[in-house]
Amino acid sequence: MKNFTEELGINGHLTIIKKMSTGEEEVLLDDSNIIVSGMGVGLSYLFSASGSNNVLDYQIQKFQIGVSGPPEGGVTSAINELSGSLTSVDEYGTGSNLALFEGTQIVGNGQATGRIFAEIPASKITRINESSVRYTLVVDEEAANDLTRGGQPASINEIGMFMKNPTGNAQDRPILVCYRTFSDIIKTNDFSLIFRWTINF
Numbered sequence: 001m002k003n004f005t006e007e008l009g010i011n012g013h014l015t016i017i018k019k020m021s022t023g024e025e026e027v028l029l030d031d032s033n034i035i036v037s038g039m040g041v042g043l044s045y046l047f048s049a050s051g052s053n054n055v056l057d058y059q060i061q062k063f064q065i066g067v068s069g070p071p072e073g074g075v076t077s078a079i080n081e082l083s084g085s086l087t088s089v090d091e092y093g094t095g096s097n098l099a100l101f102e103g104t105q106i107v108g109n110g111q112a113t114g115r116i117f118a119e120i121p122a123s124k125i126t127r128i129n130e131s132s133v134r135y136t137l138v139v140d141e142e143a144a145n146d147l148t149r150g151g152q153p154a155s156i157n158e159i160g161m162f163m164k165n166p167t168g169n170a171q172d173r174p175i176l177v178c179y180r181t182f183s184d185i186i187k188t189n190d191f192s193l194i195f196r197w198t199i200n201f
Contacts, residue, residue: 039177042166052168061164062117069158069181096143106175137195155184
């Protein structure tokens with residue numbers, strides 16, 4: 001599927017901004033991302049008319065953040081899940097503005113249940129031109145704070161965006177379509193994180 005997405009010329013770029021409660025901003029990352037094989041899988045359902053009949057199900061509409069990137073063996077287009085996605089509504093932050101979805105994720109040739117996703121509001125999806133779409137993902141001041149793993153502080157260091165429901169299941173079954181690791185960020189309520197992710201089709 002890697003060649004399929006390469007032939008279509010799909011690529012992406014991610015900018016991560018740390019925005020302090022005072023309004024000051026710092027760019028933490030400004031670089032390309034990995035378009036993973038799930039993009040090819042999702043689009044193959046669309047082009048072969050073997051998946052959902054609703055074009056909205058092929059939208060990139062959910063995201064996850066995680067604390068265990070990069071994956072073992074390195075980052076390649078073959079990855080289909082985050083190494084350590086946040087595992088509960090509490091970790092994403094019950095006081096945050098994130099709209100959360102718990103459901104099943106398409107993982108390789110199988111499925112994984114009980115996964116938590118944050119929804120990307122339609123107001124945060126902007127068409128830049130005929131072939132580029134920008135997604136603005138906001139992890140606000142009340143989200144993903146003071147994370148731990150094994151009793152130790154955990155850093156946010158990976159993010160992925162997901163196609164909504166390419167198989168057309170009765171309940172959304174998202175599939176990972178793009179991914180990026182980055183330097184460790186210990187998230188606190190002193191700042192929000194803004195991920196500006198542009199996908200060029």
